Amino acid sequence: MSTAATYTAFADREAHGVSPTYERLSRAVAADETLHRLLDEVPEAKRQPNLLFGVVRLLGGPVGDPEAFHDFTVRRWAEIAAGLRARATQTNEPGRCAVLLPVLQSLPQPLALLEVGASAGLGLYPDRYAYRYGDHRLGDGGPVLECELTGAEPPTRLPEVAWRAGLDLNPLRVTDADDVAWLDALIWPEHEHRRERLRAAAAIAAADPPHLIRGDLVDDLPALAAQAPAEATLVVFHTSVLYQVPEPKRLAFEELVRTLPGHRISVEAPGLVPVGKLPPAPDDALHNVVALDGVPLAWARGHGQAMSWFADRR
The missing domain is CATH 3.40.50 (Rossmann fold)
Incomplete structure (x- = not known):
């Protein structure tokens, strides 16, 4: 599945009706070719929305504003990529x-x-x-x-x-x-x-x-x-x-x-x-x-x- 399709599916099937913030952000990432190119640098399993959003939040980045999220992710990509490679979605619900x-x-x-x-x-x-x-x-x-x-x-x-x-x-x-x-x-x-x-x-x-x-x-x-x-x-x-x-x-x-x-x-x-x-x-x-x-x-x-x-x- 392409990165765009992954984020669209997350917006449609997981975030819709559950998290308006993540639904909006997922759709923005799905349409963001710059972020696609960056995400393609890490293994496919490390491109998932929950992991990316969690790493950005852990670093103090914004998730409520897609434009600010884009800027933060591009600017801090080296740290974010390292976090994606090192971490896993260990949601302990x-x-x-x-x-x-x-x-x-x-x-x-x-x-x-x-x-x-x-x-x-x-x-x-x-x-x-x-x-x-x-x-x-x-x-x-x-x-x-x-x-x-x-x-x-x-x-x-x-x-x-x-x-x-x-x-x-x-x-x-x-x-x-x-x-x-x-x-x-x-x-x-x-x-x-x-x-x-x-x-x-x-x-x-x-x-x-x-x-x-x-x-x-x-x-x-x-x-x-x-x-x-x-x-x-x-x-x-x-x-x-x-x-x-x-x-x-x-x-x-x-x-x-x-x-x-x-x-x-x-x-x-x-x-x-x-x-x-x-x-x-x-x-x-x-x-x-x-x-x-x-x-x-x-x-x-x-x-x-x-x-x-x-x-x-x-």
Whole structure:
């Protein structure tokens, strides 16, 4: 896909109706041949909108004015290009736990949670957050994660977590100010509620830091999974991670994860996990597929704000 098409698709399917600032900026970048030439200097995987916008924001650049964004990006391109090459979109959105919870509560308790692509590990605390599905609230902790759930009854209990660990090529630390600043830069401009949620979730994680391992999702996963207590149900999960993984490595991961005990929950874009035939998505926005052990269950929006269940709940 060309750079122009990538930014147009981001504006149409991800930012539209969610972030007017990023929709406007994405359309401007899509039409900006000067920025295309600069972006062509970095690998294709490093040209994605979320990464570019996050790096510019981390450097103090403007994203609300496309013309000012253009000038800043051209002027500071050497720093921006270095940031693109060094960083990845490690959006650590705790709101995604709201689409994991209906699946987690159905599994034999207690659970041993192992997140692949864990970033700072904020997805490893589904038992510590509170949730609101419409008028139904669950949990007394904070932050409160809100999700519009259709097609299924809301969860009725929090999971019992006996062990939690994460694997990431570059794990971030919630106790490191620079790492938290990068997580903040990845939150979209208008989403102050997500920024507040990040701070609250980071405080929970900092009080009981997650066990995070720097490693590869194929080479290092078996050894970490082997550390899970035998009396707990191992749950390997990943959300919006595999689009950053080259296809050969992704296929090797698919083969490997099927050999592990326990269960696997995937929340990924269609086509990244072999889950068979899918019903139509609720609308034209980008939706991920929630699947348990390769069986598709529901559609979910990228930040966990909505979930449309379509599987039989027998």
